[in-house]
Amino acid sequence: MDLTFTPEEFAFRDEVRAFLADSLPADLAEKGHNGEELTKPDMERWHALLNERGWLAVTWPVENGGTGWSAVERHIFEEECALANAPRIVPFGLNMLGPVLIKFGSDEQKKQILPRILDGTDWWCQGYSEPGAGSDLASLKTKAERDGDDYVINGQKTWTTLGQHADRIFCLVRTSTDGKPQEGISFILVDLDTPGIEMRPIKLIEGGHEVNEVFFTDVRVPASNLVGEENQGWTIAKYLLTHERTNIAGVGFSTRDLQRLQALTEKVTRNGKPLTEDAVFMSRLKELEIDLEALRITNLRMLQKAKDGAAPGPEASMLKIKGTVIRQGIGALYRTALGPNAAPYLPDVENLPEEFDFDMPEESATAAATYFNNRKLSIFGGSNEIQRNIIAKEMLRG
Amino acid sequence: MDLTFTPEEFAFRDEVRAFLADSLPADLAEKGHNGEELTKPDMERWHALLNERGWLAVTWPVENGGTGWSAVERHIFEEECALANAPRIVPFGLNMLGPVLIKFGSDEQKKQILPRILDGTDWWCQGYSEPGAGSDLASLKTKAERDGDDYVINGQKTWTTLGQHADRIFCLVRTSTDGKPQEGISFILVDLDTPGIEMRPIKLIEGGHEVNEVFFTDVRVPASNLVGEENQGWTIAKYLLTHERTNIAGVGFSTRDLQRLQALTEKVTRNGKPLTEDAVFMSRLKELEIDLEALRITNLRMLQKAKDGAAPGPEASMLKIKGTVIRQGIGALYRTALGPNAAPYLPDVENLPEEFDFDMPEESATAAATYFNNRKLSIFGGSNEIQRNIIAKEMLRG
C-alpha cells in the first residue's frame, strides 16, 4: 500500500507541468479559468501545440502516432491540464473515432484518417443519439440502405456536440431490422458536406450553442465508409463506451473548481461578514472538499484495478455518479457564494460599461451559466440513473 | 384565509389544557418526558381518567360513547396531549376496532364489545401482518375454515404491538382462495385464551419488547365472531386504514421532541464550547424546526380538505412521509447532541450508582434507544416506500 506516485510518475508529472508552464498560451488559460467559451481556432491552436509535443492522442498506441500512455499517466496528464486551465482535448476524433479505427478500421481507413485527426485537417463529431433514443441507443431509427456501392442514409441525430465546427461525422445507423434491435446497427463515416445533410443548433438552457441536431435526407455515402462489418455497430459502440470513459470522475476539473470557490470565499461578504465566517456555508464546502479527496483515491484505486485487468463497468459508473454530484455541488456553491451578483445574463454583462465593474473575480460572470450548463454532466453520456441501473445489475447478479 | 383557531377552538384547547394540568398524573408525564416504557397499569390508569372525562374514544360518535369530535378538535387534543407528555391512547380497541364495529358490526357486537373497550375490561390487539405479508396484506395466508358454527384458524401473525398485554385480538384471515387474493379475506375476533394460540415476544433492535408473533393452531372461534360478511375483510381493512391515519403527521410528538432537543443544546458542550455556538449543528436543528412548522400547516390544510369531503389518500401519505422523516431527524440530532454519553445500554445505565450521575437531563438516557426504536415509524403501518407508491399512483393517473 503506497498512495504516492512512483519516482517515474513524479518525473512524468513534472514533465507535464513544465510543458504546460512553457507552452499553454496565457489567453487560453485565462479563458479556461474564467469558464469562457472557446472558439474553434482556440481549440485548434491547443491541439496543434499538443500534437507538436506528441501528446495529442493520449489513448492511441505509439505505432499509430499516439502517446501509448498507461492509465495512470493519462490520469496525471488530465489532472495537470485541468489544474492549469488548459482547454480540454476535443474527444470526438481523438478519443472516440481514433480508438475505434485502430481496433476495427481497415488499413486504408487508418492510413487515410488517423493522420488527418492528428494534424487537425478533419474535425469529427458524433452521430449517436436520436430524439427517441438517448440512453437507449438500441432503439435508434436512422436508416442506411445499401444501394449499389453506396449507403443511403435517412433520419435524424441529435445532441451532436460541437457539430457546428465539424467537417465529418461518425454515426450509428440501422442497416437491418432482423433479430434483436442491437444486431442491426452499423458504424459509418459521413462527410458533412454531402448533399442532404442539415445541421441545426440547439440552444441550451443557459443560452449557449454547444450541441446540434443533424438531419439526413437521402444522404449517399460510399460503402467503403463503413467501419468494421455491416451490423457490427453495437460491438463497436460498446468498445467505444469504455474508451469514452477515461477521466470520467473529473477529479482535475473539480479540484480546479474547488480552488476557485475557496478563493472566492475570501473575497465576498454575507450578512455583513466575510463569507469565510459563515460556518454553515463553509461546512458544505469543506464536506465537498473531503468528498473530492476521497474520490481522487477512489479514482486511483479503480485505475489500478483496471490496470490489473478487471472489467471497468460498475466502477466507471460509480466514478461518473459521484464525480458529477461533486462537481455540480461545487458549482452550486460557487454561484451561491455570489448571491444576487450571480444573476446578470452573460451576453449582457460582457457589455457592461467600465464603471459598472462588479469588483468580482473575472470568472464570476460565468458562474450561473456554468452551473446550468453543468447540469448536463449527470445527464449526457449515460445519465446517472442509467449508471445506477448498470451498477445494480452487476450487484444483484447471481 | 385565517391560520388561527376559531374562538370555539381556542376555548376547546384551553379546556384540554386545563384537564391535562389537573388530571394527568405527574409520574406518567415524567415517564413520557423521559421516553420511558409504560407498564400496562400506567396505560390503564390514563385510559380510566380519560374515560371518566368522556374523552377516551376520540374517533367514535357521541351515541356510541365517543367524543364526536371534528378532525380539528381531535388534532388539538392530540397535540396538547403530546406536548403535556401524556401517554398515547392505545389505539387497537379504541381507534381501530371501535370504528370498525360501529360501521360494520352487528348490534349485538356493538352492545357487547364497545362498553368493554371503554371501561378497559378488554384489551385488544391487532392480527394483520404475517411473516410473508407486511405491506402486502392481500397475500396473507392465515386460514379460517368453516366447521359447523365455528371457524378453525391456522397460521401465524406477526408485529402484534402490545399483544403481551391483550385479552383479545382482531384478525384478518383467509376464508376463500377463489377470485382475487383480496376477495377472500374476512375480519374476525378471537379470544386470546382460546386453546391453540401461542404468543411469543419479538425483541426489537434497541432491546425492548413491544411487538409479538402470534401462532394459531386449530383455534376454534364461533362464527358469530365474524365482523361484517364473510370475505368482506378487505373492505373493512381499507376503511380502517383511513381511521388509523388520524394524527399521522405526529406534529405534537415532534414538537415535544424538538423542545427537548432545544433544551438539551443549552446544556452540553462540543469542541470545548456550548453546543448552541456550533452553527453547523444548530442550522440542522433550525431547518428541522422550519420543516416542522411547515408540516403543522400542511397537516391543518389537509385536515380542512378532509373536512371539506376530499378523499384522504395521497395527502395522508405525504403527512406520513414528511412527519416520520422530521421526527426521526429530530431524534437523530438528539442522540448526536449527547455525543459519547448516548452510548450506555439502557438496562445497564438505569442501575448506575448515584455517584456516576451523568449530569444529563433524565430523558437523555433513552435517547439512543428511542432513536433506534423510532426507525419503525417509517416502516410499520405502511412503509414510506409504500406511501410513495400510493402518491405516485394518484399522481400519474389519467
Added chain:
Amino acid sequence: MDFTHTEDRRMLADSLRRYFAEQYTIEERNAVAYETPYHNPAKWQELVELGIPAALVTETAGGFGGSGFDICIVFEELGRALCPEPLLSTLMSSNVLTSIKASDLLNKIVNQGHQVALAVFEPDNPDTLSHVNTTATQNGDVWQLNGHKSVIYGGASATEILVAARTESGIGLFCVSASHSHGYATIDGGGAADLVLVDTEATCLSEACEESIEEALNAGRLALCAEAVGAMDVLHEMTVEYLKQRQQFGTIIATFQALQHRLVDMAVEIEQARSITTLAASKLGTDESSQYVSKAKNLIGRAATLVAEEATQLHGGIGMTWEYAGSHYTKRLIMIDHQLGDRFVHINRLLDESAA
C-alpha cells in the same frame, strides 16, 4: 381556521391565470425577457388595468389589497406564468412609499403603472440593509449620493430608482432618475440594473426609515416565496406529463419506480413550501415578520433547488434546452434563491436571532 382565500382574491387569481394563459404565453415571455426593456410594455399596461399593482397596495394608500395573502395570490400566478414584468420592484417600492407616506409617487405607481425600483444592495454588501455602504450627504438644499447599487430588480425599465443610503440619522431613502443606471437581463429572464452614484443629486424621501425598507424587503421575500410555489407547481406538472409520454427501452419512463419516488419527494416539498409561505404571509407586518419570512425563504431555497434540479434530471436532455419551457422554470427557481437572501443568509439570521 380557514385555508380558503376570499372570493375577491380567488377571482383575482382566476382572472390572472386566464390572462396569462390567453394573452401572455411562455413563448411571448421568452421573446421579451432577454431584450431591452426585458418585459412587454403593452402587457404591463394590461396588467395595470387588471389592477395588479393596486392589489399589492393597501386601501388607505389607494389600492385594494397589500396584505400577505394578496401578495401570495398575485405572485403565485406570476410564478406559474414566469411573468417577467417588474412587479417585484413595484411591490417593494409601493410598500416602502406607503410606510413613509410618499403619496404622489405612490399614486403614479398604483394608478398609472409608473415603474419605480428599490435599490438596496451593493457588490460588496449583497444582502444586508444595515450594512449599506452608499452614502447621502446634504450640501445646502441638495442631497448627493455616492456608491454602487447592483442588480436592482426592475431597474432596467424603471423611470425612478429609490436608493437606500446612509445619512447622519440612519439609513434613509432617496429618489434618483433611472437614467443614471445601466440595465441588463438576468439569466432567468427579466431586467435588472446597476447604478453607479458619483455625487449624484437625489430627492430625499426620508432621512431615516430603515425599518420601513426592511419591511418592504420582507414583502419582496414573501412575494418570491409565492412566486416559487407557483413555478414549482407548474414545473412538477410538466415533469409528470413528460414522464408519462417519454419512452425508454420500450417502456413509458413514468413507470420506473425510482423516478416515481423522486416525483413524490418533489411534491412533498412543494406542499411544505406552500405551507411555510402561507404561514409567513399571515405574519407579514407583525413583530414576527422578519422571523417567518426568513423561515419561508430558507425552506423555499431548499425546496426550489431540489425541485429544479430534480426536474432537469428527470427530464434528461430535453430539460437542458432553451426551447423547452421547463428549462426556464428551472432557471427561475434556482435564481430565486439568489434574490433578497438565500437559504444560508436566512438560516444564519435565524441563528443570530436565537442567540440574541
Added chain:
Amino acid sequence: MDFTHTEDRRMLADSLRRYFAEQYTIEERNAVAYETPYHNPAKWQELVELGIPAALVTETAGGFGGSGFDICIVFEELGRALCPEPLLSTLMSSNVLTSIKASDLLNKIVNQGHQVALAVFEPDNPDTLSHVNTTATQNGDVWQLNGHKSVIYGGASATEILVAARTESGIGLFCVSASHSHGYATIDGGGAADLVLVDTEATCLSEACEESIEEALNAGRLALCAEAVGAMDVLHEMTVEYLKQRQQFGTIIATFQALQHRLVDMAVEIEQARSITTLAASKLGTDESSQYVSKAKNLIGRAATLVAEEATQLHGGIGMTWEYAGSHYTKRLIMIDHQLGDRFVHINRLLDESAA
C-alpha cells in the same frame, strides 16, 4: 502508487476473517456483548495468541505493526465480525504507552493480553482533549486525581485505566486501578465504564504528554473508520441478499428500481469511505494526521449513518429485530459516529484549522 496490502497484512486479514467465521459468530458475539464482562475472555486470549495486539504496535515497541495500514487491516476485520473485544482501548493505550516509553505496561499488553483502557473524556467535555477538567495534584510522592471520566471504551474489562488529567505542566497521563470504575454495556454491544475520581491515588506516567494522547486518539479514530468500512461492507451485502429473496406483491423486491438505486448510492458511499480511510491511514503519524483523521471521521460519520439508516429501511420490519444480525450492524454503525468525535465535531475542527 499501489493499493494492495503487503503479503503479511493480507495473511493477517485472511486469518482473522477465517477465525471469526469459524470461531466467533454473530450469535456468539451477541451472547457476550451485553453481559459482564461484555466480551469473551477465552476468545480474547485466542486473539492475543493470533498476535492482534502485537499487530497494532510497532516493532521497536515489541510488536510487528502499528502503522495506519496495520490498524486498518485489523479493524476492518473486527468491523466485519462486529467483534466486541476491547481492541480499541488496546490500540489507544499501547499507542500512547509507546510514545511515552512506558515499556513495562506496554509489554504486558502486547504479549499477555493485559487489558488497559484510555480515559480522556468527561460528561461535560465529551470530545476535546485540551479541555480536560480532571485534575492531578501531587502531595509529596503521591499523585491524586479528581474528576469524572465517562464512557471509557473497554473500561468494563480493563485492569488498569490510563487517565488524562491536568497538571501544572499541561495534560499528563496517570494509571489507576480499574476497580474504581463502574462498567456497563453500550447499546451497540461491548463494554465501557465510568470512573469517578475523588482524591484517587494514581501512578504518574507523564506529567505532560498532550500530543502523545492526541495521536493515540487519532489512531483510535482511524481504527473506528476502518471498523465502519468493514461493518458497512457486510451490512450492504446482507441488504442485497435479503432483497434478492424477499417477495412483495408476488415480486422479488430487489427488482424494484427505487430500492436498487438506493443500494447503489450506499455502495458508492462505502467506496468513498474506504478511500478516505486509506488516505487517513497513509497520513497517521505525520503532521497531517489530525487533519486527515478528522476528514475521514467526518465522511465516515455521514456514510455510516446513511448506510445504517438505509439498510434498516430497505429491510423493513426484519431489520428492526434483535434476532436479525443486520440490526446489530446498524447499531454499531450509528454509534461509531458517537465515538471520539462525530461528523459535526470534526468538520468544526477542520473549519477552525482553516481559519487559523
